[in-house]
Amino acid sequence: MAMLDVRGLSHTYPDGHPAISGIDLSVAEGALVSIVGPSGCGKSTLLRCVAGLLRPSAGEIRFDGRPIDGVPDGLAVVFQDYGRSLYPWLTVRDNVALPLRRRGLARPQRRAAATGALESVGLGGSAGKYPWQLSGGMQQRVSIARALAYRPRLLLMDEPFGSVDAQTREDLEDLLLGLRGSYAMTILLVTHDIDESVYVGDRVVVFGGSPGRIRADLPVTLPAPREQITTRTLPGFVQLRAEVGRSIKAPRTGGDRDVE
Numbered sequence: 490m491a492m493l494d495v496r497g498l499s500h501t502y503p504d505g506h507p508a509i510s511g512i513d514l515s516v517a518e519g520a521l522v523s524i525v526g527p528s529g530c531g532k533s534t535l536l537r538c539v540a541g542l543l544r545p546s547a548g549e550i551r552f553d554g555r556p557i558d559g560v561p562d563g564l565a566v567v568f569q570d571y572g573r574s575l576y577p578w579l580t581v582r583d584n585v586a587l588p589l590r591r592r593g594l595a596r597p598q599r600r601a602a603a604t605g606a607l608e609s610v611g612l613g614g615s616a617g618k619y620p621w622q623l624s625g626g627m628q629q630r631v632s633i634a635r636a637l638a639y640r641p642r643l644l645l646m647d648e649p650f651g652s653v654d655a656q657t658r659e660d661l662e663d664l665l666l667g668l669r670g671s672y673a674m675t676i677l678l679v680t681h682d683i684d685e686s687v688y689v690g691d692r693v694v695v696f697g698g699s700p701g702r703i704r705a706d707l708p709v710t711l712p713a714p715r716e717q718i719t720t721r722t723l724p725g726f727v728q729l730r731a732e733v734g735r736s737i738k739a740p741r742t743g744g745d746r747d748v749e
């Protein structure tokens with residue numbers, strides 16, 4: 490049984506705008522699935538539905554076989570906008586520890602979990618600082634640590650590396666790949682960077698159109714461990730990124746009722 494099963498998912502916003510239509514997606518436990526596509530094709534809408542933050546107009550999402558109705562336990566989300574997601578008046582450690590209250594953990598346990606998560610993202614020495622004392626990349630690491638401290642089974646990431654410079658972005662991609670070894674998680678990562686979708690993913694799901702639909706679902710069979718320079722020059726990488734690019738640009742087919 491898939492850990493996450495999306496069937497016939499469609500969503501139309503109250504203004505009548507159809508954002509996604511007929512999405513079917515099964516995700517196996519432990520997979521890292523990249524969801525890539527141009528701006529406005531409904532990637533965030535899908536993620537918001539999976540997170541239980543948005544009730545879809547049609548279709549069903551099952552997490553561990555149970556229909557999602559509200560924010561499921563065992564799920565954490567990392568957004569692009571780290572600047573707005575951290576509380577400036579709380580230390581880094583307290584920012585990470587805060588959501589653990591929902592788990593009913595006592596304060597010493599919350600602090601210990603936060604410290605462990607911060608160490609795993611290389612920020613053990615910054616626990617007592619405030620978010621505004623850190624660089625953008627470090628702040629995004631704090632957001633990731635906050636999600637990890639929660640020990641999620643399913644981690645949703647919406648353009649998590651979209652607001653940092655290219656070098657920091659590569660560092661964060663590698664951090665994420667490294668974290669997969671220490672945290673047993675299934676990850677859905679939304680990006681509009683084709684190279685990133687291939688570099689980090691086990692599988693790339695290509696979204697396109699308006700309303701957004703799945704245009705391709707491609708396995709990534711690149712060897713591990715991945716390395717920024719070597720992996721990106723492998724023929725398999727170059728081929729796959731071209732295929733993802735072509736799928737994004739593919740003209741609409743007869744059955745595709747896009748209204749772009």
Ligand SMILES: Nc1ncnc2c1ncn2[C@@H]1O[C@H](COP(=O)(O)OP(=O)(O)OP(=O)(O)O)[C@@H](O)[C@H]1O
Nearest residue numbers: 502504506508527528529530531532533534535681
């Ligand atoms: N709250 C809303 N009300 C009405 N329309 C919305 C709302 N949120 C998103 N949309 C529209 O739904 C479509 C899909 O938006 P969504 O944010 O899911 O796309 P996306 O692929 O994640 O885009 P981006 O990569 O720019 O974040 C867009 O046309 C967008 O304008």
